[in-house]
Amino acid sequence: MVRLAIAGAAGRMGRALVEAATRADDMSVTAALERSESPALGRDAGELAGAVRLGVLVSDRLDPAAFDVLIDFTRPEPTLGHLDVCVRHARRIVIGTTGFDEAGRARIAEAGRTIPVVFAPNMSVGVNLCFKLLEIAARTLGEGTDVEIVEAHHRHKVDAPSGTALRMGEVIAQARGRSLQELMLPPARAGARPDGAIGFAVVRAGEIVGEHTALFVGRGERVEITHRAESRATFAEGAVRAARWIATRDPGLYDMQDVLGLR
Ligand SMILES: NC(=O)C1=CN([C@@H]2O[C@H](COP(=O)(O)OP(=O)(O)OC[C@H]3O[C@@H](n4cnc5c(N)ncnc54)[C@H](O)[C@@H]3O)[C@@H](O)[C@H]2O)C=CC1
């Protein structure tokens, strides 16, 4: 049995994660974490998620003795704090949080030298399949094709472009032998489009769960690769799968391509 701690247990993803974990026979939620001002502190994590009562109360203290794998979908700053606890106490971590700056990403990579870490901006099988399709599309269609990545999310999302959209851009840039920093156009821009650039467009509205389209627009034809998440269960089930996978791995920095055997 893998003992899971869920950080951000009262959040949109936290509740979906608790629910997904209670459906897995080999997982047990043994800790649920929230920020110290959260009104959810002291509540049963299972009931909060609309699942069965677990007897696990939401707490603002991460007890390293209480879990084997931490699943963290919060914000960059708290995630990095939880990561430090995992490093100090040799615990495993699955990070779904997005919006890290370069220094944050470097800290996660460094942690992967001593503990097993899965870090992925999107845990759904479908999006990870799309990353492979993008690689083929970018290589086949070449630099002469304009690329625009369009993403749409709920009105509460704080980071933009989404972590998934940025990863799509990285995959396409790498397939062209370049880095995303070299090719990325900012979401709001005026003027003619430079050749070979990768553009981003962002929609924030209502309760859209998460939609991503990469447009490859060439002369006389257009290829669109689209993923639409219809429920957060797809991300949560992916994260639980990642927790199961990482429970027996050596230290390293992994992503969902590793978990799904797509590397
Ligand atoms: N990798 C993936 O597949 C996915 C990633 N995400 C990412 O997950 C993150 C969370 O998304 P949502 O659940 O929609 O946000 P949310 O705002 O609903 O939930 C975040 C939760 O974290 C809690 N939190 C904040 N500081 C904390 C702390 N110090 N300790 C413990 N908990 C703390 C908040 O109180 C909140 O309940 C975002 O970065 C989002 O982009 C979201 C969906 C899928």
Ligand SMILES: O=C(O)C1=N[C@H](C(=O)O)C[C@H](O)C1
């Ligand atoms: O904040 C969200 O909701 C989501 N965030 C992730 C991202 O930034 O890519 C993944 C998913 O699209 C939902």
